[in-house]
Amino acid sequence: GEDVEQSLFLSVREGDSSVINCTYTDSSSTYLYWYKQEPGAGLQLLTYIFSNMDMKQDQRLTVLLNKKDKHLSLRIADTQTGDSAIYFCAETEDTGFQKLVFGTGTRLLVSP
Amino acid sequence: ETGVTQSPTHLIKTRGQQVTLRCSSQSGHNTVSWYQQALGQGPQFIFQYYREEENGRGNFPPRFSGLQFPNYSSELNVNALELDDSALYLCASSFQEQFDPYEQYFGPGTRLTVT
Numbered sequence: 327g328e329d330v331e332q333s334l335f336l337s338v339r340e341g342d343s344s345v346i347n348c349t350y351t352d353s354s355s356t357y358l359y360w361y362k363q364e365p366g367a368g369l370q371l372l373t374y375i376f377s378n379m380d381m382k383q384d385q386r387l388t389v390l391l392n393k394k395d396k397h398l399s400l401r402i403a404d405t406q407t408g409d410s411a412i413y414f415c416a417e418t419e420d421t422g423f424q425k426l427v428f429g430t431g432t433r434l435l436v437s438p
Numbered sequence: 439e440t441g442v443t444q445s446p447t448h449l450i451k452t453r454g455q456q457v458t459l460r461c462s463s464q465s466g467h468n469t470v471s472w473y474q475q476a477l478g479q480g481p482q483f484i485f486q487y488y489r490e491e492e493n494g495r496g497n498f499p500p501r502f503s504g505l506q507f508p509n510y511s512s513e514l515n516v517n518a519l520e521l522d523d524s525a526l527y528l529c530a531s532s533f534q535e536q537f538d539p540y541e542q543y544f545g546p547g548t549r550l551t552v553t
Contacts, residue, residue: 330480368444368528369481370544374541421494423494425483428473
């Protein structure tokens with residue numbers, strides 16, 4: 327089965343850190359992904375983590391993976407108003423072809 | 439290198455009508471996937487085309503169909519439109535032989551409203 331869950335909403339102040347959480351079900355996913363969607367736009371791949379890793383850092387972004395608990399998080403340091411968007415985590419499902427299974431998305435609102 | 443483009447941007451149709459949405463893949467990509475994103479939801483996989491053949495399909499009825507052309511552009515066709523088909527339709531292109539990681543590049547989407 328495939329079920330990716332996220333909290334719906336997060337509000338932070340500019341300059342604070344944001345942490346967006348996600349739980350997934352498919353333990354066979356090789357990579358897990360974070361996408362960003364700004365209003366009226368498509369999805370932008372932010373970062374991904376290999377399932378054998380615990381952590382990946384990419385500039386202001388830190389991804390933490392707890393494979394035992396099937397828990398993924400995205401930390402954004404020094405959050406800016408331009409980070410306001412919807413963030414989706416996604417896992418891959420390989421059933422002879424590869425597809426992405428997305429969570430419901432977390433809306434991040436950054437206030438000045 | 440051009441990105442993924444989609445047309446039209448917005449579309450309004452009446453229940454029962456048919457619609458065709460178009461996608462132009464990123465240069466060098468041979469696979470296109472289509473997703474439906476209902477308001478407030480994450481994208482749901484519709485189907486995938488690789489080298490002009492349907493490669494895989496999600497839980498969508500046969501009235502959702504597609505085509506991929508030799509230049510790797512693609513169409514999504516929906517027949518007998520229903521109100522629940524109102525959504526943002528996203529196409530994403532990728533290079534099939536690159537799975538690890540699976541990098542899909544999304545277009546801006548077509549917003550379909552069915553009245």
